[in-house]
Amino acid sequence: MMKKALMIILMAGFIILPMIIWSRTLYFNASGGLPINIYLGIYIYDFGRLLALIGFMLIFFQYVLSSRIRFIERTVGLDKIMRLHRIFGIVGLVMILFHPSATFIGNFLQEQDQLFFHPLKIVGLVALLLLCLMAGIAILYKYVNIKYETWKNVHRFIYIVFPIAFFHSLRLGSDTQKLSLKIFWWILFGLYLIILIYKIAMRFYIRSRPFNITRVLQETHDIWSLFFKGKIKSYKPGQFLFIQLIRNGKVSESHPFTISSSPTRDELSISVKSVGDFTSTIKNCKPSELAYIDMPYGVFSFLNYDAKNFVFIAGGIGITPFISMLRYMYDTKLGRNIILIWGNKTSKDIAFKDELEKMASEMPSFKIIHVMSSQQDWQGEKGFINAEKIKKYVSDFKDTQFFVCGPPIMMKNVIRDLKQLGVTKNHIHYERFALR
Missing domain, CATH: 1.20.120.1770 (Four Helix Bundle (Hemerythrin (Met), subunit A))
Incomplete structure (x- = not known):
C-alpha cells in the first residue's frame, strides 16, 4: 500500500x-x-x-x-x-x-x-x-x-x-x-x-535467454499446455508471463498468458484455450522449438495474503492461476482451507480433472464444486456461479480471501455478488488479463 x-x-x-x-x-x-x-x-x-x-x-x-x-x-x-x-x-x-x-x-x-x-x-x-x-x-x-x-x-x-x-x-x-x-x-x-x-x-x-519447448500436452478438446525448459526467474503461483514463439525463423508478437506450473517444479508451463488467431496455433508447437519469455508479472497470488481460508472462483480457462496455486499448495503441503468453485459449459471442458481429483483426495482441506452451464444431465450444480451457490458452500465471508478469474462478464457478476454477500473490497482479488 x-x-x-x-x-x-x-x-x-x-x-x-x-x-x-x-x-x-x-x-x-x-x-x-x-x-x-x-x-x-x-x-x-x-x-x-x-x-x-x-x-x-x-x-x-x-x-x-x-x-x-x-x-x-x-x-x-x-x-x-x-x-x-x-x-x-x-x-x-x-x-x-x-x-x-x-x-x-x-x-x-x-x-x-x-x-x-x-x-x-x-x-x-x-x-x-x-x-x-x-x-x-x-x-x-x-x-x-x-x-x-x-x-x-x-x-x-x-x-x-x-x-x-x-x-x-x-x-x-x-x-x-x-x-x-x-x-x-x-x-x-x-x-x-x-x-x-x-x-x-x-x-x-x-532474446539472449530463449526457452526450449519440451512438451505439448492436450488437456481438453480445446486447451493445450506448453512446457518449457530454460533459465526460469523466481515467480509466485498465479502470476503471468509474456511469450513470443519462434517458428520458421519468425518471431511472433508478445502475448500474455497465466503461468499454470508451480515454482516448486522444474518445468515452466502455460495452458492455453484455442479461441483466436494465435491461440489456435498453440497445438502446432513442437518440442525443441524456441520461445522468448518475459516474466513474471501480476500480483494475483494467495502468497500475498496471510490467511487460512481461501475461495477460488474460476470460469473456464480462468482455472490457470488456480491450478498453479493448488500445485504449489500440494507440493509444499501448506495447511490452507481451499474451496474451488469452477464454472464450465460441460464436463468435457474440465481441464486437469485427474490431477484435481488426486489433490482433493490427498488434501482434506481442499474441496471442488463444479458448475455446468450447458449440460442438463450433469449430476452436480447447474447454471452459473451466483450468490446463491457461493452462499451454499461458503460459510465464512469475514475471514476468507476470495480470488476470481474468468470471462469479464462472469467476473463482474461474481464480484457484485460477493459484495452483496458482505465481502469487503480488500478481501476480493482479481486480475483482468485482457491487457488492451
Missing part, C-alpha cells in the same frame, strides 16, 4: 508542478480598461496552454505505464496499470485535441495574427494525428476485428509521439520558455531516454 500511495503522490506531483508554473503566468489587470473580447481571448488562450501542459504529462504517463517497468508493476499489478493507461490516454487525447482550438480562439479574440503553417505547428499536428490513430485503434479493435499484431504495432507509435510532442512544446510553447518548466521538461525527456534504454536492454536480455 505504501508503494501504491507513493506512486500516486509522484504522478500527482508531476501534474501539479507545471500547473503551478502556469498559474504564475496568468494575466491579471485590476484596473480594467481592455475590451471584453481581449479579456476573453486572454483567458481562453491561457486555458489552452493549461490543456497542453496537462495533456503532455498524461502522454508521458502513457509511455511510462505501457513500458512494463517492474518496480511500478509490482505496486498494483499490470492489469490495473493498463486500465489507468487507457484512462490517461483518453483524457490526454481530449485535452490535446482542444488545445489548438482554444489557442486559435484565444488569439482570434485578441485580434492576433494566426500562423497556420508554422513548421512547429505542423510538427504538433503530426503528433496529434498519430495520437488519434492510436486511440482509434484502441477503441475500435473490438468492433472491427483488428488483429492483436496490428494493435501492438500501432501502439509502438508512442515512442515517436513523445519526442515529437516534446520538440513542439519546447520550441513553440510560451510556458516552456520559463526556466523552471524548461528544466522540468528536459528532466521528463531524460526519463524518456532512460526508459527507452531499459526497454531495449530488456529486449536483448530476453
Whole structure:
C-alpha cells in the first residue's frame, strides 16, 4: 500500500508542478480598461496552454505505464496499470485535441495574427494525428476485428509521439520558455531516454535467454499446455508471463498468458484455450522449438495474503492461476482451507480433472464444486456461479480471501455478488488479463 500511495503522490506531483508554473503566468489587470473580447481571448488562450501542459504529462504517463517497468508493476499489478493507461490516454487525447482550438480562439479574440503553417505547428499536428490513430485503434479493435499484431504495432507509435510532442512544446510553447518548466521538461525527456534504454536492454536480455519447448500436452478438446525448459526467474503461483514463439525463423508478437506450473517444479508451463488467431496455433508447437519469455508479472497470488481460508472462483480457462496455486499448495503441503468453485459449459471442458481429483483426495482441506452451464444431465450444480451457490458452500465471508478469474462478464457478476454477500473490497482479488 505504501508503494501504491507513493506512486500516486509522484504522478500527482508531476501534474501539479507545471500547473503551478502556469498559474504564475496568468494575466491579471485590476484596473480594467481592455475590451471584453481581449479579456476573453486572454483567458481562453491561457486555458489552452493549461490543456497542453496537462495533456503532455498524461502522454508521458502513457509511455511510462505501457513500458512494463517492474518496480511500478509490482505496486498494483499490470492489469490495473493498463486500465489507468487507457484512462490517461483518453483524457490526454481530449485535452490535446482542444488545445489548438482554444489557442486559435484565444488569439482570434485578441485580434492576433494566426500562423497556420508554422513548421512547429505542423510538427504538433503530426503528433496529434498519430495520437488519434492510436486511440482509434484502441477503441475500435473490438468492433472491427483488428488483429492483436496490428494493435501492438500501432501502439509502438508512442515512442515517436513523445519526442515529437516534446520538440513542439519546447520550441513553440510560451510556458516552456520559463526556466523552471524548461528544466522540468528536459528532466521528463531524460526519463524518456532512460526508459527507452531499459526497454531495449530488456529486449536483448530476453532474446539472449530463449526457452526450449519440451512438451505439448492436450488437456481438453480445446486447451493445450506448453512446457518449457530454460533459465526460469523466481515467480509466485498465479502470476503471468509474456511469450513470443519462434517458428520458421519468425518471431511472433508478445502475448500474455497465466503461468499454470508451480515454482516448486522444474518445468515452466502455460495452458492455453484455442479461441483466436494465435491461440489456435498453440497445438502446432513442437518440442525443441524456441520461445522468448518475459516474466513474471501480476500480483494475483494467495502468497500475498496471510490467511487460512481461501475461495477460488474460476470460469473456464480462468482455472490457470488456480491450478498453479493448488500445485504449489500440494507440493509444499501448506495447511490452507481451499474451496474451488469452477464454472464450465460441460464436463468435457474440465481441464486437469485427474490431477484435481488426486489433490482433493490427498488434501482434506481442499474441496471442488463444479458448475455446468450447458449440460442438463450433469449430476452436480447447474447454471452459473451466483450468490446463491457461493452462499451454499461458503460459510465464512469475514475471514476468507476470495480470488476470481474468468470471462469479464462472469467476473463482474461474481464480484457484485460477493459484495452483496458482505465481502469487503480488500478481501476480493482479481486480475483482468485482457491487457488492451
